[in-house]
Amino acid sequence: MSEAPKTAEAFELTRWKPAPFLPERDGRDASLVFVVAVLCFLACLTAMGVIAADRAARGWTGQLTGEATVIVRPRGGETPDAAAARAAEALSGTAGVAEARALEPAKAYDLIRPWLGDVSDLEDLPVPRLVAVTLDPRHPADARRLDAALKAQSIDATVDDHSIWIKDIRKAGGRVRALGLGVFLLIAAAAAAVVAFATRAGLAARHDVVEVLHMTGAEDGYIARLFQVRFARVAGLAGLIGAIAAAVLGAALRLAGGGGGLTPALPVAWSDLIAVMPCPLIAAAVAAAAAHLTAVRLLKGMA
Amino acid sequence: MSRNPTAAAASRAADEVVRFDGVAMRYGRGPDVLKDVSFSLAPGSFHFITGPSGAGKSSLLKLVYLAAHPSRGRIHLFGHDLARAGPAARPKLRRRIGVVFPDLLLLEHLSAFDNAALPLRIAGHKPAEYRNDVAELLSWVGLGGRMDAMPPTLAGGERQRLAIARAVVNRPEILLADEPTGNVDHEMALRIFRLFVELNRLGTTVLIATHDQDLIARSGRPVLHLEHGRITHRAAQPTQPSLGLGLT
Numbered sequence: 001m002s003e004a005p006k007t008a009e010a011f012e013l014t015r016w017k018p019a020p021f022l023p024e025r026d027g028r029d030a031s032l033v034f035v036v037a038v039l040c041f042l043a044c045l046t047a048m049g050v051i052a053a054d055r056a057a058r059g060w061t062g063q064l065t066g067e068a069t070v071i072v073r074p075r076g077g078e079t080p081d082a083a084a085a086r087a088a089e090a091l092s093g094t095a096g097v098a099e100a101r102a103l104e105p106a107k108a109y110d111l112i113r114p115w116l117g118d119v120s121d122l123e124d125l126p127v128p129r130l131v132a133v134t135l136d137p138r139h140p141a142d143a144r145r146l147d148a149a150l151k152a153q154s155i156d157a158t159v160d161d162h163s164i165w166i167k168d169i170r171k172a173g174g175r176v177r178a179l180g181l182g183v184f185l186l187i188a189a190a191a192a193a194v195v196a197f198a199t200r201a202g203l204a205a206r207h208d209v210v211e212v213l214h215m216t217g218a219e220d221g222y223i224a225r226l227f228q229v230r231f232a233r234v235a236g237l238a239g240l241i242g243a244i245a246a247a248v249l250g251a252a253l254r255l256a257g258g259g260g261g262l263t264p265a266l267p268v269a270w271s272d273l274i275a276v277m278p279c280p281l282i283a284a285a286v287a288a289a290a291a292h293l294t295a296v297r298l299l300k301g302m303a
Numbered sequence: 304m305s306r307n308p309t310a311a312a313a314s315r316a317a318d319e320v321v322r323f324d325g326v327a328m329r330y331g332r333g334p335d336v337l338k339d340v341s342f343s344l345a346p347g348s349f350h351f352i353t354g355p356s357g358a359g360k361s362s363l364l365k366l367v368y369l370a371a372h373p374s375r376g377r378i379h380l381f382g383h384d385l386a387r388a389g390p391a392a393r394p395k396l397r398r399r400i401g402v403v404f405p406d407l408l409l410l411e412h413l414s415a416f417d418n419a420a421l422p423l424r425i426a427g428h429k430p431a432e433y434r435n436d437v438a439e440l441l442s443w444v445g446l447g448g449r450m451d452a453m454p455p456t457l458a459g460g461e462r463q464r465l466a467i468a469r470a471v472v473n474r475p476e477i478l479l480a481d482e483p484t485g486n487v488d489h490e491m492a493l494r495i496f497r498l499f500v501e502l503n504r505l506g507t508t509v510l511i512a513t514h515d516q517d518l519i520a521r522s523g524r525p526v527l528h529l530e531h532g533r534i535t536h537r538a539a540q541p542t543q544p545s546l547g548l549g550l551t
Binding site for chain 2 (some may be wrong): 011013016017018019021023208209211212213214215216217218219220222300303
């Protein structure tokens with residue numbers, strides 16, 4: 001065994017490089033890529049939906065927390081408009097209030113008209129006047145302080161700081177977030193299960209490789225790594241396809257919805273598209289972990 | 304003053320490549336396919352295992368190449384008690400063994416060259432270190448012109464020779480072969496046998512399971528005869544000069 005034989009020349013021995021132990025292409029990969037890509041697409045859409053819903057909930061809460069409404073009832077011989085003007089003046093000088101403005105009577109009538117209908121002598125009804133208060137966003141005054149300011153001026157009024165709505169909206173926002181996260185985790189778990197199942201099938205289909213490598217002294221970790229890298233690549237590619245598809249759809253929704261996003265209830269922003277970026281990496285990581293665990297468990301079953 | 308029997312057994316096992324003590328084996332809950340098998344192989348020895356089909360030859364080899372566990376008894380390999388060798392130790396032991404599997408176990412998507420080089424890759428050698436040796440070995444077994452051929456395109460005898468090349472490529476300490484000459488013609492069988500003898504001369508212990516009584520008789524090597532899972536006799540034939548095999 002001193003020199004290479006002449007017959008090896010046709011083989012181009014010097015150019016030989018070890019071939020990968022696992023076939024580079026497998027007919028089953030296409031269906032796996034499709035299924036994982038669909039799951040990644042759904043997961044990305046869910047993630048973008050959760051972000052948009054969270055933004056909507058924050059927006060609503062922000063609008064409500066920045067404002068308060070004061071219902072003013074005139075006392076004695078004071079006219080409703082005079083009472084409202086006095087309340088607006090009292091509140092304007094209160095700390096934590098950026099602006100207090102008495103609403104015109106017409107606006108108050110507009111607010112109650114849906115309940116009473118188009119009544120011609122609406123002006124004759126004792127409709128309370130409203131004062132719209134815009135709070136200082138940095139140090140907003142609370143309802144108690146506004147109430148104290150009004151009482152100090154002997155104004156009969158009720159302060160509504162929207163706290164009942166804020167609580168409900170916050171609760172609804174939290175539920176939307178939790179629901180979205182739950183759906184996202186469910187889809188991620190389904191993707192992981194599909195990858196684990198595919199890995200098991202791949203190992204079964206490549207039992208010959210596993211057996212030969214095992215019998216020639218390859219360590220379990222070495223064999224598991226082959227499958228880990230293989231399935232991480234496949235899932236990473238699938239994740240990339242799913243993420244791009246979701247980003248394209250998100251961009252289309254953003255464009256279709258104009259400046260406000262898809263709808264005021266689900267305001268998609270350009271920045272939401274960033275949410276799809278980790279998808280290929282997460283898909284690859286999940287696939288690698290599932291492949292490793294499956295391969296190691298199967299290898300432990302061998303002698 | 305007598306020595307401790309366990310210590311004495313361990314000492315004996317350390318001097319032997321393979322040692323079976325009262326070994327039995329079964330598949331699942333089936334009957335024992337090997338029963339109370341005891342034998343040992345000294346370093347550098349050359350043995351045949353023979354016996355009728357179903358006698359347990361392949362099962363015995365499986366135990367030696369660590370593809371199965373005994374249901375009873377104790378096996379020592381290279382001085383290691385396999386019952387005490389943890390999972391981490393088994394791959395290292397396997398790298399010291401060359402096996403010609405009964406169903407060959409060639410990887411169909413790898414070229415003949417890649418198949419033959421596989422044990423060296425697993426052992427961590429670099430391609431530049433072994434490619435000339437692999438090429439020479441393949442030429443020696445008559446596959447010099449088929450190095451880039453895929454196993455499905457090889458004839459039965461070529462596949463068998465490729466499996467043999469893979470088994471011996473890393474000069475194992477023990478070579479196990481299950482019917483290695485089953486699919487080759489007589490001339491190639493003798494050539495393969497000469498390869499085994501040459502490896503044996505270099506120090507490799509050889510254990511071959513075969514039905515080829517002619518080859519056994521002409522080789523003059525000791526024989527373990529298995530029948531119904533038991534070693535019925537051990538024909539300790541002396542190594543003798545060539546009887547037409549060119550063995551000197």
